[in-house]
Amino acid sequence: MLRRWILSTLVIFLCIILVACNNTNTQQPQAEATSNTNFQELSKISAKRVVTLSSLTTDIISQLDKTKLVGISGSTLFKNDPRFQDITRVSEGQSPPNLEKIVSLKPDLVIGAEGFSNQPIQRLQQLGIATLLTQVNTWSSLEDTTKKIAQLIDANPQPLLEKYKSFIPEETKATTSTLVLVSTQPILTPNKNSWAGDLLEKFPVKNLAAELQGKSPIAGYVTLSPEKVLAANPEVIILITPPQGGSKTAVLDDFKKDGFWQKLQASTNNRVYVFDYYGLVNPGSIDAIKKACEQLKQYLL
Known part of the structure; x- marks a missing residue:
């Protein structure tokens, strides 16, 4: 049990590093240029054959067109x-995208995530294929990315933007002191400069690490x-399952085994909740974001 918890924590830790790389601007100069590649030029195209290299952009396009x-x-x-x-997979798991397979699909646009897709995107650019790197680390960047993609595929983003709004409560005054613990060895928590931290600000939550x-x-x-x-002693603690999936009960049980946690009011009041990695830590997909928002409403409103 202990070994499984340590391994799960390590997986979460490594995945967060990847997400953080995606959310920072410390990319190589070439990658940064790709991300900002003359969107005005790109916006002149009306893409009809698109390949996506991230789950979030896949979901966005699926819901747009x-x-x-x-x-x-x-x-x-x-x-x-x-x-x-019935849609061709150009990669599986952690394997890099198959460039030959991408080229064979004759795309007029390939969309990737900055920090994850930089190298294949650069190579595709060299082959003359139009590309876009996206970066979603805040709610506003989710909306902006949706608008850009909609423009490139000649779709109306408004219904999807309205759908996003429905995820968020109207009342956002911070009332419930909360800590999100994405790992416990080390104890790692998001501040406001992360997707999780920014999402929490949309709810009546006082993120003690903001x-x-x-x-x-x-x-x-x-x-x-x-x-x-212990000094912060939050009213609510949110734990995260490993990105590869896992039992929420197991995560909660392992958390409770350490006597240190039993001293927290969140534990004594049974206000320790477990969220999926996708949605709260890594946006992942629109459905994952919706689920995380529904849980935040359920537990904190």
């Missing part, structure tokens, strides 16, 4: 989703000592 998708990256989020059963800064190697996250957690 599914007929434009000819290739997608494999994702556990869509493993049993009938929307994507303004904290530290020496964590992961942008948007800080490490806490047990003493700091």
Whole structure:
């Protein structure tokens, strides 16, 4: 049990590093240029054959105009989703995209995620294929990315933007002191400069780590000592399942085994909740974001 918890924590830690890389601007100069590549030039095209290299952009295009998708990256989020059963996978798991397969699909646009897709995107650019790198680390960047993609595939973004709004409560005054703990070895929590931290600000939540800064190697996250957690003593604690999936009960049970946690009011009041990695830590997909928002409403409103 202990070994499984350590392994799960390590997986979460490594995945957050990848997400943080995606959410920072410390990319190589070529990659940064790709991300900002003359969107005005790109906007002149009306893409009809699109390959997506991230689950979020796959979902966005599917909900804007599914007929434009000819290739997608494999994702556990869509493993049993009938929307994507007949669409070519250009990658699976953590394997890099198959460039030959992408080229064979004759796309007029390939969309990737900055920090994850930089190298294949650069190579596709060299082959003369139009590309776009996206970066979603805040709610506003989700909306902006949706608008850009809609413009490139000649679709109306408004229905999807309205759908996003329905996820968020009208009342956002911070009332419930909360800590999101994405790992406990080390104790890692998101501040406001992360997708999770920004999402929490849309709810009546007082993220106790929002303004904290530290020496964590992961942008948007800080490490806490047990003493700091005890001093903060949040009303609510949110734990995260491993990105590869796992039992929420197991995550909660492992959390409760350490006597330190039993001293927190969130534990004594049974206000420790477990969220999926996708949606709260990594946006992942629109459905994952919706689910995370529904849970935040359920537990915090």
